[in-house]
Amino acid sequence: MKELVVVSGKGGTGKTSLTAAFSSLAGRHILCDADVDAADLHLLLKPEVRQRTDFYGGGKAIIDTERCSRCGLCLELCRYGAIDGNFAVDATACEGCGVCVDLCPVAAIDFPTQKCGEWYISDTRMGPMVHARLGIAEENSGKLVSRIRQEATKLAEEQKVELIITDGPPGIGCPVIAAIGGATALMLIAEPTVSGLHDMSRLADLARHFRVPCFLCVNKFDLNPEMTGRLEEEGRQRLMQVVGRIPFDPVFTEAMIAGLTVIEYRKDSVVAVAVREIWETIIGLPAMNKQGLRML
Amino acid sequence: MIISVASGKGGTGKTTISTNLAISLGDSCTLLDCDVEEPNAHLFLRPHIDRSETVKTFVPVVDESRCTFCRKCAAICRFRAITVVGSKVLVFPNLCHSCAGCRVVCPEKAITEGSRELGVLEWGVGAGVSLIQGRIRIGEAMAPPLIRKVRASANTGKTVIIDAPPGTSCPVITAMRGADFILLVTEPTPFGLHDLQLAVGAVRILGIPCGLVINRADMGDDRVREYAGAEQLPILMEIPFDRKIAEAYSRGMTIVEEMPEWKDRFREMFRQITKVALEKEAGRSAQ
Numbered sequence: 001m002k003e004l005v006v007v008s009g010k011g012g013t014g015k016t017s018l019t020a021a022f023s024s025l026a027g028r029h030i031l032c033d034a035d036v037d038a039a040d041l042h043l044l045l046k047p048e049v050r051q052r053t054d055f056y057g058g059g060k061a062i063i064d065t066e067r068c069s070r071c072g073l074c075l076e077l078c079r080y081g082a083i084d085g086n087f088a089v090d091a092t093a094c095e096g097c098g099v100c101v102d103l104c105p106v107a108a109i110d111f112p113t114q115k116c117g118e119w120y121i122s123d124t125r126m127g128p129m130v131h132a133r134l135g136i137a138e139e140n141s142g143k144l145v146s147r148i149r150q151e152a153t154k155l156a157e158e159q160k161v162e163l164i165i166t167d168g169p170p171g172i173g174c175p176v177i178a179a180i181g182g183a184t185a186l187m188l189i190a191e192p193t194v195s196g197l198h199d200m201s202r203l204a205d206l207a208r209h210f211r212v213p214c215f216l217c218v219n220k221f222d223l224n225p226e227m228t229g230r231l232e233e234e235g236r237q238r239l240m241q242v243v244g245r246i247p248f249d250p251v252f253t254e255a256m257i258a259g260l261t262v263i264e265y266r267k268d269s270v271v272a273v274a275v276r277e278i279w280e281t282i283i284g285l286p287a288m289n290k291q292g293l294r295m296l
Numbered sequence: 297m298i299i300s301v302a303s304g305k306g307g308t309g310k311t312t313i314s315t316n317l318a319i320s321l322g323d324s325c326t327l328l329d330c331d332v333e334e335p336n337a338h339l340f341l342r343p344h345i346d347r348s349e350t351v352k353t354f355v356p357v358v359d360e361s362r363c364t365f366c367r368k369c370a371a372i373c374r375f376r377a378i379t380v381v382g383s384k385v386l387v388f389p390n391l392c393h394s395c396a397g398c399r400v401v402c403p404e405k406a407i408t409e410g411s412r413e414l415g416v417l418e419w420g421v422g423a424g425v426s427l428i429q430g431r432i433r434i435g436e437a438m439a440p441p442l443i444r445k446v447r448a449s450a451n452t453g454k455t456v457i458i459d460a461p462p463g464t465s466c467p468v469i470t471a472m473r474g475a476d477f478i479l480l481v482t483e484p485t486p487f488g489l490h491d492l493q494l495a496v497g498a499v500r501i502l503g504i505p506c507g508l509v510i511n512r513a514d515m516g517d518d519r520v521r522e523y524a525g526a527e528q529l530p531i532l533m534e535i536p537f538d539r540k541i542a543e544a545y546s547r548g549m550t551i552v553e554e555m556p557e558w559k560d561r562f563r564e565m566f567r568q569i570t571k572v573a574l575e576k577e578a579g580r581s582a583q
Contacts, residue, residue, distance in 0.1 A: 009334055011306010011462040016487065037463035038304050038491040058374055079354075079395055092469050092501065097395030098374050136497040139466045142437060170306040170462050171333035174437040194548035195311065195336040202334060205434045223539075224546035253515055256486050 001156050002184040002288055003149075003164040005034070009199030011170035013191045014219045017252050017262060018275065019167040020044040022187075023126040024263035025279045029163040031124065032152040033131040034179040036117065036144045041167045044261055047122030047129045055119055055132065055147065057140035058096035059111035063087045067108035074100035074109065092137050116140055119148050121155065128155055142178035145169070149179070172206045180207065185287045186214040188240065192227035200231060204238040213287040216240045217278050220248035241285060244278035246271055298456045299569060300330075300475035302499075304491030306462035308481045309511035309535070314459040315340040316551050317479075318425040320562035325455040329429035330443045330471040332415060337459050338429055339548045343422030351417050351430070351445050353438075354394040357410035358385040369398035369407060394441065414442045417449060423550070439467040447471075464491075464498045472499065476573040478506040479532070484516030489523060496527065505576045507569065512537040530572065532565045 006019045019041060023031055033041040061082070063074070068087050075083050077100055082093035101111040116139070119132035130152040134141050152164050166183070169175040180186055186207055190200040200216070207214040216235040221228040232242045247270055255265035263272050282288060301314040315337050318327040329337040338345075356369070356378055367380045377391035378398050389412045399407040415432040430446040432439055439461070447470075450456045460471035472478055478499045482492040492508075499506045508524055513534040524531055535541070535551075544554045552559045 008306075010336075012308060037465045038306075038494055040305075040487040040490055043486050043490055077397075077400065092473065095393055095395065096374060097393055097397055099372060099395050099397035099400065102372050102397070103400065134465060136464050136494055137466075137469050137501050141463075141465045171439075171467075172434065173333045173432060173439045173467065175465075176333075177435070177437050191307075191546075193546040194339040195334075196546075198336060198339060199334040202434065209435045223542055227546055250515060253485055257517055259486070 001153065001162055001164065003153075003166060004185055004187055004282070004288065005166040005168045005180055005183045006187045006189060007168035007176065007180065007203060008170055008189050009172060009203035010191065010195055013189050013196065014246070014252065015189055016040045016044070016167050017256065018187070018189050019165060020261040021263050021272070021275045022165050022279055024261040025276060026163060026165060028161050029127055029165055030152050030156050030161050031126060031129040032148060032164055032166040033129070034145045034149060034166050034175070035169040036132040036134040036148070037141050037169060037175060039131060039133060041129070042131060044256065044259060045124040045126060045129060046259065047120070047124045047131065049120045049122045051121040053119050054115045055117040055144055056113050057116035057138065057143065059098060059101070059113045060091050060094045060096055061089045061098070061100050062110045062112065063089055064108050064110060067106055069106045069108070071105060074104060077103060096139070117144055119144065119151065121151065128159070130155060141169075142174035145175045145178035172202050176206065177210070180212050181210055183212050186212055187282065188214055188216050189219050190216060190231055191220050192218055192224040192231055194227070197227065197231050197234060201234060201238070204235065204240055208238065214240045215243045215282060215285070217244045217246060219246045221245040222247050241287070243281045244274060246274045246278070297570065297573065298458065298475040299477045299479055300458040300460050300472045301479045301481060302460040302468055302472055302495055303462055303481045304464055304495030305482070305488055308483050308488060309509070310462070310481050311336045311340065311459055312511070312545060312551065313479065313481050313509055314457050316558065317562050317566065318457050319423050319550060319552050320559040321455060321566060322424050323426070325457055326426045326428060326450050328446050328450055328456060328458045329427065330446050330458050331461040332430035332432045332439050332442045332446065333461060335429045335431055337427060338420070338422070340550050341422035341425055341427050342548070343420030343427045345418045345420040347419040349417045351414045351442055352411035353414050353441050354396050355389040355392045355410045355412045356387055356398045356407045358387060359406045359408065360385060362404045362406035364404055366403065368401045368403065372397040372401050390437065393438070414438065417445055440470040443467060443470040464494045469498065469502070472502055472504065475504055476577070477569050478504050479509060479569065480506055481509045481511055482520055483512045484510055484518070484520040486519070488516065489520050492520065493523070496529065505572050507532040507572065509533045509535070511535050530568070532568055533561065
């Protein structure tokens with residue numbers, strides 16, 4: 001089984017539009033939306049939810065003012081500044097370490113685990129999709145990402161599907177680390193700007209840190225062809241395979257408004273043709289076809 | 297006055313807005329780049345970095361000669377960052393959230409303060425703006441403690457503009473908490489609207505007044521404006537898609553450098569923000 005994860009470092013470069021377009025082109029596959037923090041793939045795929053499961057994060061401290069003796073030990077212990085002078089806990093600041101809970105001399109602090117999101121297995125016109133919704137202002141996005149990737153793998157095994165296409169989150173922190181570990185390869189979509197170059201380089205370093213092969217394509221390449229050249233050069237130096245260029249074209253936005261992938265919306269557009277070529281290049285690459293550990 | 301520039305969706309123009317606003321206000325403000333995973337403001341301000349500091353966080357170091365393997369450290373750790381196997385204590389520094397509970401509960405004082413590098417903090421001045429930025433170490437998962445460090449480094453006497461990371465989870469909350477105003481940058485597309493709704497949800501949990509900037513305002517549909525109307529969110533600025541702006545951005549140029557007449561529009565936006573934030577403050581003290 002193979003898993004291709006679409007990532008970008010910088011946000012808004014076209015991850016979700018590209019993931020959806022790949023989905024239109026791939027044979028049997030499972031889709032996974034690992035951008036649990038601001039998931040958008042469902043807006044194009046309109047999944048019909050078949051199975052819904054609650055996701056629980058860790059506990060959060062709640063001080064019972066009736067039992068509290070106002071000794072102030074919790075204030076002293078909390079390294080996150082989550083407890084104020086009135087012994088109220090700011091849930092968005094509480095890290096869930098439970099130190100105050102365990103050490104409160106009068107056991108006045110409760111630590112309920114809370115539902116902090118949901119994950120779903122759904123049907124879409126492209127096939128099954130595993131996706132999730134993290135509650136607003138919640139932590140544990142990395143845990144939820146790991147969970148839905150495991151579920152996507154399980155589903156692929158059950159249905160004997162050989163490919164998972166995953167829409168990754170932006171950045172290089174916790175959810176991204178959770179989204180790329182153990183993936184077959186990453187598809188990095190970058191834009192030819194100073195920010196695009198900077199962010200791509202950091203993500204490429206992260207991919208190397210975790211030893212995941214990484215392909216590069218430049219979106220909106222004609223906005224700055226010189227910068228596109230620099231991105232590709234930088235990519236090659238970081239041992240990335242350069243797999244194509246996509247021109248700037250409002251057709252991506254138009255397709256999004258129509259709720260379609262760019263392939264469905266206008267399959268003969270320059271953008272659709274470029275994406276198809278990129279897809280065909282990727283599926284032929286050795287990195288996507290070597291025997292993974294899971295297959296041995 | 298602290299203004300946090302956030303968005304939900306990535307790539308809508310947070311850095312564009314925060315750098316242009318900061319340049320328009322000049323040396324009366326400090327810009328904090330709190331998108332520590334991918335800090336970009338420096339690419340537009342091109343500051344001379346005159347100070348930098350490595351930021352570390354607590355991780356336990358166990359002195360096994362004092363340890364009695366009582367397992368109290370493992371029992372208190374909710375993150376499974378420390379565990380006892382027979383007569384061996386294993387520490388997993390990457391899982392540690394630095395609560396220091398293990399050190400507090402250890403009856404033998406066998407746990408001392410070690411450290412893990414979170415990233416670096418840098419200070420500089422560029423385009424007339426003082427910039428403080430955080431840059432997370434490659435492979436480090438936890439952004440919030442570094443973001444807290446960036447925030448704590450700001451001179452409180454000045455106007456502070458925060459360039460926040462995308463999303464709606466803990467890093468963004470850390471970059472928004474305690475701000476006087478949240479400026480949400482969006483684009484009029486289905487993805488832009490969807491993520492804006494999530495961001496507004498986060499802002500409402502924090503109870504901070506907010507307003508919108510609509511970027512690439514003519515590329516999409518009207519649903520963001522309809523939503524703003526229904527939710528009574530003021531639209532403080534609209535920036536049309538302009539290939540000239542996009543190309544200038546790609547080279548690291550700001551709007552106000554390319555078109556200086558925009559400075560007044562950014563200053564006007566700042567005046568409106570100040571007004572809204574003050575009204576909210578007055579409303580609060582009246583209650």
